[in-house]
Amino acid sequence: MKRGKGMKFVGDSRVTADKQKFIPKDYSEYPGRTEAFWPNYLLKEWLVGAVFLVGFLCLTIAHPAPLEKMADPTDTSYLPLPDWYFLFLYQLLKYKFASAEFFVLGAIVIPGLAFGALFLAPFLDRGEERRPHKRPIATGLMLLAFVAVFWLTYEAAAHVDWEEKAENNQPEWPDDQVAIDIDESDPAFALYEENSCLNCHGGDLSGGAAAPSLIGIDLDAEEIKDIAVNGIGEMPADQFQGSDEELDQLAEFIVSVNEQAEAEE
Structure with missing residues (x-):
């Protein structure tokens, strides 16, 4: 019989192959x-x-995190602010080169390039060094990002009176409020809206940051008419633009709302 002919190879599963345990790579060549x-x-x-x-x-x-009062779309004096971790973007949009007709540049292009650079930093600097001064690209991008975010956040927060904002936006709990059903179909409510009362005092007469509440005031119709014509405090004079009959109608409307609030208490 010739060599190799008729030879069979048989494998035995009971024989275990030699396997080496996991051995970490030798990093001695790296600093x-x-x-x-x-x-x-x-x-x-x-x-x-x-x-x-x-x-x-x-x-x-x-x-x-502190709560604020319920959102009021009629309160034009309210200053909306993003959360603290977005204040740097909020500040960026205040600059001329990133606002108005350049809004797309400030809202999309600049943030996109910034975050894209941070994302690509590991791919742009693929050095084996682990010391920061030996990796100028990655270190420079991170330092630039840190300084920019810190400075823009500081600038945005420095121009806000946080104590005043918190005082003017304290939450109003449902138990402390009296539910008043305002009849918006009443012609007097149309006068209330047309004379810009709604913009400051709110649709439910509960007031806002720019003006006090008209509910719970201890004033009669004559006193309300005098304030509407002559003003009081920060409220300028000649706010009401209408006839004397319409002024009477508006004053009686405010008085009736207060009477309803007292009755429900």
Whole structure:
């Protein structure tokens, strides 16, 4: 029989193949600490992130975000502000080169380039160095982003009187409010709206940041008419533009609303 003919190879599954245990790559040729990314380095990153996350959660529980009053579309003096982590974008849109006809540049192009640069930083700088001064592209982009966000946030927050804003926007709990059914079909309500009373005092006469509430006032019809014509405090004179009969009708309307509020209390 010739060599190789008729020879059969039989495999036995009971024989285990020699397998080497997981051995981290030798990082001695790289500067810095020599350790494997998985699981050594990544586990440390997760632990640090968990500590910051728990700290942030404890902070939100100890100092919860304050509530504001219910949204009033008729309150033209209300200054809407984004959350603190978007204040830098809010400030960016105040500059001439990023607002008005250049709104697209400030709202889409500049933020898109900024976040795109941060996203591409690991791909633009693929060096093996781990020291910041040896990676100028990635370090420069991160420092530029940090300084820009910090400065824009500071500029946006510095021009807001936070104590006054919180005072003017305190929440009104349902238990403390009296539900008043305003008859908007009443001709007097049309006078209330036409003379810009609604813009300051609100559709339900509950007032706002620009004007006090007209509910719960201890004034009669004559006093209300005098204020509507001559003004009071920050309210200028000649706010009412109409006939004497319409002025009487408006004053009686406000008095009737207050009488309804007293009856429901």
